[in-house]
Amino acid sequence: MPATSSSFSLKIVLAVLIFMQAALSIRAGVPKQPFFDYSEKGSNSPTSLLLSRLNLNAPGLEKVKANTQNPERAAQELLTYYRKRSTVKHPIDRQQKARARGTLASEKDIQVANDALKHIFVGQPAYPSHFCGDDINWATNPYPDKEWIWQLNRMTFWDAMGKTYRQTGDESYAEAWADQIVDWTRKNPRDAEHAYAWRSIEAGIRGHRWTGQFQYFIDSPAFTPEVLVAFLNSCYDHSTFLMTRYSKGSNWALMEAEGMAFIAMTFPEFQDAEKWSSEAIARLNKEITNQVYDDGHQRELAFGYHMGCIGWFMRTYELAHLNGRQNAFPESYIQRIEKMCEVPMKLAFPDGSTPQFGDSWSGKPGQYFGQLKEWAKLFNRPDFLYVATEGKEGTRPDATAFAFRESGLYAMRSSWDKDAVSMVLKCGPDGGGHCQPDNGTFELYAGGRHLMPDGGSYIYSGNPEGRAWFRQTKVHQTLTLNGENSAYAPKLRLWKPGKDLDVLVIENQSYPDLLHRRAVLFVDKRYFVIVDEAIGTATGDIDLHFQLAPGKAVFDQKKYTVHSDFDEGWNVLVQTMPQPGLALQEEEGQVSFVYTQKEPRPAFGYRLQKETKEEGVRYVTVVAPYPGNRPRIEVRLVGQSSIGTSRLEIEVKLDGSSKRISYEY
Numbered sequence: 001m002p003a004t005s006s007s008f009s010l011k012i013v014l015a016v017l018i019f020m021q022a023a024l025s026i027r028a029g030v031p032k033q034p035f036f037d038y039s040e041k042g043s044n045s046p047t048s049l050l051l052s053r054l055n056l057n058a059p060g061l062e063k064v065k066a067n068t069q070n071p072e073r074a075a076q077e078l079l080t081y082y083r084k085r086s087t088v089k090h091p092i093d094r095q096q097k098a099r100a101r102g103t104l105a106s107e108k109d110i111q112v113a114n115d116a117l118k119h120i121f122v123g124q125p126a127y128p129s130h131f132c133g134d135d136i137n138w139a140t141n142p143y144p145d146k147e148w149i150w151q152l153n154r155m156t157f158w159d160a161m162g163k164t165y166r167q168t169g170d171e172s173y174a175e176a177w178a179d180q181i182v183d184w185t186r187k188n189p190r191d192a193e194h195a196y197a198w199r200s201i202e203a204g205i206r207g208h209r210w211t212g213q214f215q216y217f218i219d220s221p222a223f224t225p226e227v228l229v230a231f232l233n234s235c236y237d238h239s240t241f242l243m244t245r246y247s248k249g250s251n252w253a254l255m256e257a258e259g260m261a262f263i264a265m266t267f268p269e270f271q272d273a274e275k276w277s278s279e280a281i282a283r284l285n286k287e288i289t290n291q292v293y294d295d296g297h298q299r300e301l302a303f304g305y306h307m308g309c310i311g312w313f314m315r316t317y318e319l320a321h322l323n324g325r326q327n328a329f330p331e332s333y334i335q336r337i338e339k340m341c342e343v344p345m346k347l348a349f350p351d352g353s354t355p356q357f358g359d360s361w362s363g364k365p366g367q368y369f370g371q372l373k374e375w376a377k378l379f380n381r382p383d384f385l386y387v388a389t390e391g392k393e394g395t396r397p398d399a400t401a402f403a404f405r406e407s408g409l410y411a412m413r414s415s416w417d418k419d420a421v422s423m424v425l426k427c428g429p430d431g432g433g434h435c436q437p438d439n440g441t442f443e444l445y446a447g448g449r450h451l452m453p454d455g456g457s458y459i460y461s462g463n464p465e466g467r468a469w470f471r472q473t474k475v476h477q478t479l480t481l482n483g484e485n486s487a488y489a490p491k492l493r494l495w496k497p498g499k500d501l502d503v504l505v506i507e508n509q510s511y512p513d514l515l516h517r518r519a520v521l522f523v524d525k526r527y528f529v530i531v532d533e534a535i536g537t538a539t540g541d542i543d544l545h546f547q548l549a550p551g552k553a554v555f556d557q558k559k560y561t562v563h564s565d566f567d568e569g570w571n572v573l574v575q576t577m578p579q580p581g582l583a584l585q586e587e588e589g590q591v592s593f594v595y596t597q598k599e600p601r602p603a604f605g606y607r608l609q610k611e612t613k614e615e616g617v618r619y620v621t622v623v624a625p626y627p628g629n630r631p632r633i634e635v636r637l638v639g640q641s642s643i644g645t646s647r648l649e650i651e652v653k654l655d656g657s658s659k660r661i662s663y664e665y
Contacts, residue, residue, distance in 0.1 A: 046229045047071035050078075053236050055271045060085065075225035082218055082228070089322035090266055091315070092215040105163040113164035116157040117176050123148035125156075126595035136183055139196055145462030145596075146196075153188075153197040154205045162216030174220035177213065178227045185234040190241055200245035201252050207238045207259020208315070211266040232267065239263045239276045246283060249290055250432065251298075251305050254312035257283040261316045265323055280316065281328045288313055288336050293406035296339030301407055301431035302358035303347070307368065310340050341375045344368040345387045346402040347411050349445040350420045352387075356443065356454035357426050359434040362593055391416060401497035401522075403504075408439070408490045412502045414525035419570075421446040421625050423528060425520060427506040430488035436471050437485045439508040440478035440518045440532075446625035447570030450549055452477065456592035470592065474545055475603070479516045479532050479619075482540040486510035493517070494665040500524050503663045513538035519648065521661055527624035529635065529652060529661065535644045537613035543605045544619050546574050547589050553602035560584050562604050563630055570627050576606050577620040577635050583607045616643030620650065631655055638662075 048071060056065035060081050067074040105113070112122055112129075120131045121140075124147040132140040132152075141149040158177055165173035188197045214231070217223050242260040247253045261280035264273040291299050291309065298306040314337055320326050348354045351365035372388035375381060385394030402411045408428025414421040425442040436457070444452035454477075458470045469475070473485045480486065489509035496503040502522040510516045514536040521529040534542045552565040560582060561575040576582070589603025608617050622633050631654055638649040638660065649662040 045071055046233060047075050047225075050075075050229050050233050050236075053233075053271060054078075054269050058269050060087075061269065072225070075229055079223070079225050079228050088266060088268065089319075090211060090215050091318060091322070092212045094215050094219065105160070105167045109160040109163050110167075112157050112160035113173055116161055116180075117172060121152055122157050123150075123152035124595070125151070126597070136180065136187075138184055138187055139194075141196075143462065145459070147461050149196050150199060150202060153202050155184075155209065158213050159209055162213050165220070166216055171220060171222060174217050174222040177217055178220070178222040178224065181210075181213075181234075182227055182230045185230045190237055198241070200242065200247060200256050203238050203241055203245075204252075204255035204257070204259030207235070207242065208255075208262045210235065210238075211262045214266065235263045235267060236270060236272075239270070239272070243276065243279060248287070249299070251291075251300065251309055251312065253283060253287050254291075254309055257281075257287070258312050258316050262319060265319050265325070277325075278328075281320070281325075284313060284316055285329060285333060288333055292336055292340060293404070294339075295404040295406045296336070296342055297404050297407035297409060298340065299407070299429075299431055300358065300434045301409070301426070301428050302434040303343075303354040303356075303360040304363075305359065305434055306340065306343055307371075310337065310371075313337055313340070338375075338379045338381075341372075341379065341381075341384070343404075344372060345384055345397065347404070347409060347424055348387075349422050349424075349443075349450070350413070350416070350418050351445075351448060353445075353450070355424045355426075356456040356593075357438070357441070358431065358436050359457045359460070361456055361595070362450060362453065386416070390418065399497070400525075401502045403492075403495045405492055405495070408492070408506070410495070410504050410506075412497070412504070412520075412522045419447045421525065423520070423522070425504065425506070427490045427492075427508055427518075428488070429490060435488075436476070437473050437488065438476035438478055439486060439488060439490055439510065440506065440516055441476040442520075444528075444572060444623065444625060446572070447627055449566070449570050451564060451570065451572040451625055452546065452548055452623075453591055453593075455547065455590060458590075458592040458598050459596055466598075470590070470598075473510075474543065474587075474605075475547070475590070477546050478544075479510070479518075479534060480543050480545065481511050481514050481534070481538055483543065484511070486516070494519075494663060496663070501661060505663060505665055511536070511538055517644070519663055521650075521663065523652065523659065523661055527622060527626075527631075527633075527654070529650055530619075530621045530623060531648060531650075532619040532621070533643050534610060534617040536616075539610050539613060542608050542610050542617040544576070544607075544621070545587065545603070545605045547591070547603040548572065548574075548601055550591060550599050550601040553604075555584065555586065555604070557584055560606065562602070564602070570625055571630070573622070573624045573626065573630055573633070574604075575622045575624075575633055575635075577637075579608075581608055618643045622652070624654075 051068055063077040064074050067077055115129055119136055120129050122129050127143050127148055130142045161173045161177050188194045190198050239260050242256050245256055257280040260276045264277035298309045317329055320328055352367055352369055353362040353365055356362050369388040372384045376385035382395035383397040386396050396416055400413045410425045412423050422445045423442055427439045443454050455470050455475050459466050474480045474483050487510055491507050493505035493507055494503055505519045507515055507517040514534055517533040519531040532544055548564050553562055554565050555562050560578055563573040564571040584606055587603040587605050589601040590598050591601045592598040606619060610617050620635055622635055624631055634653040636651050638651050641648050647664040651660050
């Protein structure tokens, strides 16, 4: 009996091991049986369809053309052609793969790639990766946010698999990718049922990325004729679809054009390739003037999207240049890209993080330094290099104050040192869905700290109430009437930077009957005096809102002051000049530095009642960042300047030292 029991137990163990091995093999990306028979004859077979889409008279395709009646042989000859082809260049160079061994993939890439072997995929990266089934369900959406499923179908994890494969040479990554891409093309025809995978933005992103994955995997044994047929047929479907979609005026248009251009120029063997590339380049040439102001900023006025647009404009130009087609772009195209590249030099904070206006996030220190180094070489800009190396190389920029007049973005900083005081203010036109109604708002950074950051945007999809909260005018550092959202109606009155005083005067017709005029004076490169005026016939609560970084804050109702209270490093003092009827009140404050994440922070407002149509309202506020002891500040108006006047003089006493400042326009 014991022997029989042991034998039975051994069989059970073996069976379990076999089952587990089979399951692991499936999840590790071992190719399944073919999803279609690429050797099948007939006009409707996948290979015949592909051959009908190719220009078989193109040089190098003679053997493919000779075997059109033998689909299996034709597909094999086509694969051989692509493995030998050297006439088409791509930013990912197949011939450099030996140099990539051990250097290309980051630790994060390797982790993402290893997860993808097990069908654990990244969607929207703010959420955890998710197992999408042994038999992959590309419609998986484990979170109440459509961004996850949309970004799942951008397949960033395939890029990670490609880099990891090139670095390690481990065929399991190529086998898994080949299996997954054939699976995706089979399960995701372009129809209403699969709309989640076929937004034009996803199609454009795939069109660009897939051409790079082709470079990574084409030489692998796992890249079979079946994979090639499925891959190229889907690329064709992507380009024909993108020809029908043109989201003029938005960043979507750039991704649509980029995807089409990369497919067309990477695979000129398609009969329609020239039509696709000509259309894509025409769109980019048009959009760079439609979308980018003369000052260099992209029209959506959100920093992250501006940086993305540089890449979308630049990559297609670089691909064209590699393949001798750069003359399809006028000289003005690359000149405007250079203007765009000035934005992260002029508007970023001293540590390289950036303003959170609109749908943007501050990001990590130095996040764009690598790009600035590349652009320094490309455009021969030693000032880019200086910023990118934090002053170790290059030439220091010759200014510390910058105005982007068309886009309505302004920057003032004390120096190019790490601890510099830096303010970036926004008063621009309506930038669309990624912009917020917050004209007049600003961010303050000093001593390596975001002392008064913009609230950010928190989330896109899945929480409309949460998104709407962050888009309110009253949660930004600007003025409101009765707490209502303001309009976009900006105007620059004065921009006058100087050695000891930078002056900016902007205004916004925030409401039909109320104009908000804001003057910002950067005094001695140390502190700011801000004059806010509400001008017009509207009546009601005129509130001036401010928000600090997360942490403690100290309120003094008698002196109308609020200051942050960090134990170490820099703090900020906000103090408004006393006047009859003035009230200081705490408000709800939130800030989001990461998608889907938010945290409370101190927020407050000053309130005055505008009771008659004839009167106006004026606030005079000092915003003073400081290390160490809190400064003692007094501010008063000199003379009897009426509200709305074009000239104002102010006396400021800082720690007992008096100074008069003024502006006129």
